[in-house]
Amino acid sequence: MPKTLLELKNIVKTFPGVKALDGVQFNLHQGEIHGLMGENGAGKSTFIKIITGVYQPDGGEILLNGQPLRFSTPMDAQRHGVAAIYQHVTCYPDLSVTENIFMGHEKLRKVTRRIDWTRMHSEAQKLLNQLNAGFRSQIRMGDLSVARQQIVEIAKALSTEAKIVIMDEPTAALTQHESQELYRITESLRDHGVSIIFISHRLEDIERLADRITVFRDSRYIGTWQAGQINQNQLIVAMVGREITQMYPKHSKNPGDEVLRVENLTRTGYFRGVNFQVRRGEILALTGLVGAGRTEVCEAIFGIAPFDDGSIFLEGKQIQWSSPVDAQADGLAFLPEDRQKQGLILEWEIGKNITLPALKYFSNLFWMDPNREAKEAGRLASKLAVKAPSIFAKAATLSGGNQQKVVFAKLLIRNLKVIILDEPTKGVDIGAKAAIYEIIENLAAEGYAVILISSEMPEVLGMSDRIVVMKQGHVTAELITDQTSQEEILNAAMVAEVHHA
């Protein structure tokens, strides 16, 4: 019988208007990786924050090594050997990586009590090397990409030499390759006796890592299984409450005329000589490692960022959008990568968020028409199954996946020709994912051209007609989905030669 390290019983937590946890239980063994799963909004992140003392539970019991205990602050939890990597990176962008790692438990010199920079830098670098990070610990956190910030968060958890490490969707921002790296690290931690709670929406993460799996649904505890005891379908049923027969909808492949074409698109320092086109009714996947420049290319097309050379053609006519306003007017829509910073106004209600890109449609001459707005927002929110009591709920109170659905609704409010989706299913639960795939497919079927930026191989292979692979700002391959393989894509993304101009 393995030793139970942490046990939670009957945990209840209510937010104004929402019961986030309703009598939830959980136990964690010494030296296991415990997968925690559930739909968006099931209460996973809230549960984690209760363990680490960010929130105090309204009811229930927490036992650490059999002793009842409550952490009043995360610092407190850290002292008891509990470290957490939160779902949304909580870094200090203006400080160095070293400081981000050691903030809260800085290394001090013995007598003078001054910060021991030399030691902190070298230890931080050691941790980074251990994680194969490939950047220096002196650089500013804000200069790193989200994926690299995630690595720093892991280093931070390691630095506290915690007995329990909690990871809330650590792979959401990572590519396949980087995820592999993370698996390796996680397993080696476990092998050193650390217990790990691992939250993810990706079945392959859980399949690969978890020794046991616990599922929450609608704020309730559903069950705990040994990894071998439950297959994928059963797991999905546990999470969603029904079967999802088909993750990727059947795609009717009969693309029409070309809608958007980019030729030799170049932005100094970001990407060079990018060519591709997308046709009516087609889903084009844009894939590659994080930092390959996919986002930058699409932002340049959308008019948010400039480009130095090359041209863009919409339905055969050369155009140049100097701002998203023009791009939108011509029927281009863009779903940004970072839904909290770029996609939503968190303090606003759902409805207002949805209508933001199309204020013009809801105003007569000057005046806004709130009724029309509410109707349309309600229609879209229902269509995308946003889980919220009303469209007047604040976006900040939604779970990650539901927030993403709201951002998605923002796109659908306008008439479109081309849709660019930058990692649309990042951090989205499996039910919502299926829904989003269906929406994407419907859009393609209706004749829209879709550009899908994705780092998830199954998604790329399951959804697209064609695949463009980027590496270091260059297109290294253009592949027909039906005639390619995962190996070929990864090869183009990681190994292919890039010819520097």
Added chain:
Amino acid sequence: MPEKPLNQRKFLQPEQLRELGLLLFILAIGLAVQLRNPVFLSISNITSLFTNTAILGILAVGMMLVLVTRGIDLSIGAIIAFTGMVTALTVARFPGLPPFVAILEGIIIGMVFGALSGILVARLDVLPIIATLGMMNVVRGLTYVVSGGQWVSSYQMSDGFKAIATGKLFGINNLIVIAIVVYIVAAYYIRHTRVGRRIYAVGSNPEAAEISGLPRRRLIFLAYLIMGGLSGLAGVLWVAKFASAQGNTAIGYELNVIAACILGGVSISGGVGRIFGLILGTVLLGILNNALPLINVSPFWQMGIQGLVILAAVITNVLVRRNTERDALRRRAI
């Protein structure tokens, strides 16, 4: 280096670049003034430039800390007036009071007001600009009330008290010495102590600070407390230097201090600010005040010129920085 870094090592960090730009700007202005009036770079003029800028510089340190926490303090002009008035009244009453006691008194009074702002902002979550705007009115009003509308004049102050600002240590004016000490302590504090770094962390991301359990409120409170203490110190120095305390002392001075900080690269959105930049920002303002009278600019033109120079300084900075960033991108192998 065990590994090849992915991000190329940059020759200069963006902040350093910014400071270099400002430094060049200052040198250019200095040169231009020097050509018009050779007195500018004389020892005596430089001494007076720094003496007159010392108080601004001391205040800028406190304001930087407050700005780093995403705050702002508009009450410092009023606090200077109040502490100056009260210490002057004390000195007038007890001429034998040792100067350092007067300084201490000023610092303590300043810290009391700083603590009040700190409680309002950090404990009661009042927005900094509102809390300190309110404090500004209250403290300024109180200054008139405690003084009964009277001034304290130079003959009422002991020589020892006035020597706080006019005396010399190692041949250097006390004000400059005090400013240097403040800068050294501040530089050490924000770079090498835990609390100092944590103030930056709180400003950089308050939510993260909260979640990782930093004492966010206490750190913000501390920033206002320090600002208050430095304002109190400045109040004493001000009164000692000008040998007069009056109700409208340092009215509107907060804007000068904020300008010095922002010129020096402190960001009003928190988390960013360096001592060296602060020195440059302060010196640039000091030069503007010192140089224009020297080169015989009509008094009616002085204001316009000062504003233009400030604008030119910040815009050149942006342009220089954009340019170097473009170069850096060009060098990046893509």
Added chain:
Amino acid sequence: GTKDDGVERHAFIFKNTGNPYGDKQMQGFADGIEEMGFEAITRAPDQPTAEAQIQIIEQLIAQKVDSISITGNDFDALQPALRKAMDAGIAILSADSAVNPESRITHINQADSEMIGRTLIQAAYDMAEGAGEIAVLSATSQASNQNLWIEWMKKELDENSGKYANLKLVRIAYGDDLRDKSVSETEGLLQSFPNLEVIIAPTTVGIAAAGRVITDRGLIGQIDVTGLGLPSEMAEYIENGSCPYMFLWNPIDVGYLTAYAAVAASRGELTGAAGEFFSAGRLGEFSVVKASDGGTEVLLGAPFKFEPSNIGEWKSVY
């Protein structure tokens, strides 16, 4: 004016609060009014602006006071407000710093501007021993009385160009009545004109700042400061020699004289025509004379000279 409770009320508005010079004027005014058995209202805005004074005037109109005497922050800008007060039957006077003749019955002038201007140049001539560079450190470039005095200084220099052939007015600087600015302007003067002999500062903050700089830099005896200043502020510098002597009138008397003029005016006994006489309590009889701005004024008398021998007794008075 209407009197609800039978007691006449007379108001005095100074430039701004927290100014001991103004306090003394207000005190003198209140003394005079109360001596006559009436009620005095003394007001001052927190900032020395015409806008703020207009608000106070309106408040006084609503209170239906009998007279308003004002130390104007602006020569012209108070006219509409003061006209409104006049239309409401309130007697309007200006004191110390004038408002334009259309908006006042008469002006109580602390001293003849011409005399001040000329006296200050003569003092500088005396201190420079007949030759050398002199500079003026004024308040703001807007201050109307300072500007008038400076004009008379220039006139004195021009009209007696023979006598002042070797006296050179090199610069007029403005310290805006701010301590820090006045100090850096003074230092600017010292740096720019190494041969400077005398600084004339016809303003309290300016003259004290100049005295401070001269004292700090050990230039006592080399550069002399003179002008107009409060004895309390200047005591140290007169005693240590950086300012051999300076001038001022008694602000208490300015206020006191204004009080008597205001009461007389509110009764219609004083209409502001040149040649009229009225009596001002302990100060005796005064006459209304023509002023250089086209209106009329009442002159308090010659400015008083403060020097090492008498500063001791005055420094604690005002």
Added chain:
Amino acid sequence: MSDVRKISIEKEWSWKGFFLQWEWLLVLVLIVVFLVNSLISPYFLTLSSLIQTPSTFLDKAFIVFPMTMVIILGRIDISVGSTVALSAVVMAVSYNAGVPMPVAMIICLLVGTIGGGLNGLLLTQFKELSHVIVTLASMIIYRGIAYIILGDQASGGFPDWYSFLGWGSIAGIPFILIVFAVAAVIFGLVLHKTRFGRSVYGMGFNSTTCEYSGLRTDRVTLIVFTLAGLMSAVTALFLTSRMGSTRPNVATGYELEVITMVALGGVSTSGGIGKIGGPILAVFIIGYLSYGMGLANIQAPVVLVVIGLLLIVSVLAMKFRVSPKKRKLAM
């Protein structure tokens, strides 16, 4: 998807929520001010006094409208006082150079508009620059230009009819109050009922999202700062009319007074929050308060203290009225 969850589109109306609005607190404060004033001065509570009084404090209140927008945007404009001075000075100088008065008034509005527009232009062209430093610089520059133009002179001598702006009444109601009411209605509608207003609020919370959502964020910034300039010029018109002449140093310190009113009005300086009604009430609270205390001949420093305390206390009062449950962002 099969199980489409129904999401409500009916807005819940709650009396509690309605009465917990900041504006009600301000109404309460205003009533208290009225009561106290009529107690301390017999001259306060007369109809004519109440109606006529606003003309003594409304001049700077025109800037409160655009400043509300600027602050909702999460910015601040400290150049408004200087813009008032510059546009007043240019108007006076051009009138005295022979330009007909109506044209001079249009010039005044133009100068203000250009001044505000330049701020907006700088902020949109140099996004790296902080709004504080830009408007601080223009604050110094605009007043500097006013000094360059007019030096130590005053300029005035306007035609008689011009004084009607600041002093005249229509049917017993001060003209300035009428204009203020019209402006309040216009700004209220623009801010709360139009697309533009919605964009302003959105940008106050998150301007990146607004940009990605295809709002013309630069244009909104430009318009808001231009409005600040324009309304400063309107203030200049009324202020000059009230003073009959102008100087380069008029309207000093207006920026902080205006910001105080906007802050008391419940507009959050961190952006996105606030309604037009609050600042309007705050204008009258501060105006009547200082007028009433002036009637009682209370000295200016005391008035300062009272206004400062009022600002702090009312902000605190609001804090403790609504439950202090703070929204935590999903981490």
